[in-house]
Amino acid sequence: MEKIKTIARPTLKTTACDAGCKECQTSCQSACKTSCTVANQKCENAKRR
Amino acid sequence: MIHKFKFKDIFLVLDINSGAVHVVDEEVFNLLDGLENSTAEKALQKFSLVKSTAAKEASQLVEQEMLFTDDSYITDKMKNNEDSVVKAMCLHIAHDCNMMCTYCFGEQGTFAGSKCLMSLEVGMKAIDYLIANSGSRRNLEIDFFGGEPLMNFEVVKKLVDYGREQEKLFNKKIRFTITTNGLLLDDEKTEYINQTMDNVILSIDGRPEVNDNMSIDGRPEVNDNMRKTVNGSPTYDVITKNYLNFVKKREGLYYVRGTFTRNNLDFAKDIEHLVNLGFSNVSVEPVVTDLKQPYALQETDRDKIFEEYDRLTDLYMEKMNKGEAFDFFHFNVDLEQGPCIVKRLSGCGAGTEYLAISPEGDIYPCHQFVGNKDFYIGNLFDMEIINKQRDKFLNASIYNKEDCRNCWAKFYCSGGCHANAINISGDINKPYKLGCDLEKKRLECAVGIYAKTME
Numbered sequence: 001m002e003k004i005k006t007i008a009r010p011t012l013k014t015t016a017c018d019a020g021c022k023e024c025q026t027s028c029q030s031a032c033k034t035s036c037t038v039a040n041q042k043c044e045n046a047k048r049r
Numbered sequence: 050m051i052h053k054f055k056f057k058d059i060f061l062v063l064d065i066n067s068g069a070v071h072v073v074d075e076e077v078f079n080l081l082d083g084l085e086n087s088t089a090e091k092a093l094q095k096f097s098l099v100k101s102t103a104a105k106e107a108s109q110l111v112e113q114e115m116l117f118t119d120d121s122y123i124t125d126k127m128k129n130n131e132d133s134v135v136k137a138m139c140l141h142i143a144h145d146c147n148m149m150c151t152y153c154f155g156e157q158g159t160f161a162g163s164k165c166l167m168s169l170e171v172g173m174k175a176i177d178y179l180i181a182n183s184g185s186r187r188n189l190e191i192d193f194f195g196g197e198p199l200m201n202f203e204v205v206k207k208l209v210d211y212g213r214e215q216e217k218l219f220n221k222k223i224r225f226t227i228t229t230n231g232l233l234l235d236d237e238k239t240e241y242i243n244q245t246m247d248n249v250i251l252s253i254d255g256r257p258e259v260n261d262n263m264s265i266d267g268r269p270e271v272n273d274n275m276r277k278t279v280n281g282s283p284t285y286d287v288i289t290k291n292y293l294n295f296v297k298k299r300e301g302l303y304y305v306r307g308t309f310t311r312n313n314l315d316f317a318k319d320i321e322h323l324v325n326l327g328f329s330n331v332s333v334e335p336v337v338t339d340l341k342q343p344y345a346l347q348e349t350d351r352d353k354i355f356e357e358y359d360r361l362t363d364l365y366m367e368k369m370n371k372g373e374a375f376d377f378f379h380f381n382v383d384l385e386q387g388p389c390i391v392k393r394l395s396g397c398g399a400g401t402e403y404l405a406i407s408p409e410g411d412i413y414p415c416h417q418f419v420g421n422k423d424f425y426i427g428n429l430f431d432m433e434i435i436n437k438q439r440d441k442f443l444n445a446s447i448y449n450k451e452d453c454r455n456c457w458a459k460f461y462c463s464g465g466c467h468a469n470a471i472n473i474s475g476d477i478n479k480p481y482k483l484g485c486d487l488e489k490k491r492l493e494c495a496v497g498i499y500a501k502t503m504e
Contacts (some may be wrong), residue, residue: 001106003074007503008384010067010115012393012460013122020391023188025224026137026403038396039461039492040381041388044188 400442
């Protein structure tokens with residue numbers, strides 16, 4: 001495409017399942033402790049990565 | 050749902066329900082005006098009336114489910130979090146502190162109770178509880194908090210040893226973190242923390258890692274305004290010396306963690322100060338407090354704070370371009386390998402997967418609620434759990450919050466801080482608006498920076 005460049009693929013739907021594995025770090029255990037930004041976390045599911 | 054914004058000289062479009070992010074030209078950007086909450090069908094109808102390459106390419110993205118995707122793949126089961134697993138604990142190892150920080154949400158370390166250090170017995174009971182209630186979760190987290198945890202360091206060390214024994218018995222992996230104000234961070238504790246709390250060392254392929262949080266607000270005049278010892282003495286000189294000594298020896302992750310208030314709305318200068326001192330990992334966040342405090346952030350401060358995040362972004366990119374990049378926590382966003390949609394729906398996990406334990410063994414939804422009787426859950430030695438508390442937090446997911454349901458940031462933010470919501474509105478399902486605005490601003494900065502690095 002000449003007018004649009006996709007810089008992040010649409011991965012959210014592919015992660016849908018009945019219940020996430022929840023192995024990722026709880027957000028308040030990291031530096032923030034207050035402002036809850038789940039997006040700063042990484043997925044720690046080895047199969048997914 | 051989409052969100053479009055301009056960052057520096059580039060135009061960005063976020064497709065919220067798919068997670069896709071696009072850099073577009075100005076023609077496409079303008080074509081999307083007024084379509085933020087549009088369905089795919091309505092968007093295609095509009096595009097069909099415009100004979101242009103911009104309309105054609107936008108239509109192609111819609112057909113490929115990368116623009117105007119809907120959220121029909123999110124089921125009711127996903128939205129209704131019924132997971133009863135606990136995987137993270139905040140141990141209030143000390144309800145005592147050798148500092149008297151003005152903005153402390155913990156009543157200068159005692160959380161409205163009496164001074165108390167957690168006993169080894171209570172700490173072990175907490176670890177047993179965590180493991181027993183962790184289900185099939187392998188990665189568990191224990192944070193040593195306070196008050197000042199280094200005031201009870203011998204118990205910290207014994208609990209780490211105990212945790213290491215138990216994780217072997219039950220096939221768990223415990224990630225230890227600790228928060229300190231730095232006054233007691235001597236060489237002995239530095240060495241111990243570096244040896245025992247860095248999970249990167251324990252993991253061959255580099256998975257779990259430990260964060261050390263250190264509290265320092267930046268310039269001396271800002272730091273010493275808010276962060277004094279119990280007898281009112283300044284702390285900057287002592288703690289910067291201790292912290293620089295610590296990070297010099299540190300191989301694992303750490304963050305220098307500050308708080309900005311109304312007293313330093315020019316907080317980008319504090320971040321720059323910390324970076325220039327030599328700290329490569331920085332997290333500085335808005336104060337959490339009630340609005341009556343003189344240092345509380347007010348709605349009228351919004352524009353000033355936004356400008357400051359813009360200055361911070363410029364600083365961040367300038368340093369990056371010079372080869373002197375630093376890590377600012379809220380600019381870290383993994384757009385493709387972040388948490389799954391289920392995690393993003395449930396939010397921070399307070400009161401469900403994350404609990405805080407007081408020195409007496411009382412259980413609370415998180416560190417912000419410790420000492421607040423309205424949110425008492427139970428006690429480790431008397432396991433009658435008040436389920437109403439749990440349900441309140443279980444149900445506080447983004448689809449149950451009116452303000453979150455239609456917010457473009459919902460899957461990045463995941464609903465905000467529950468304590469903030471309750472402090473400000475009294476309602477866990479009504480997020481703190483200024484907090485939301487700042488979160489969205491930070492996200493735009495983070496995504497914009499990411500886009501710039503992809504150029």
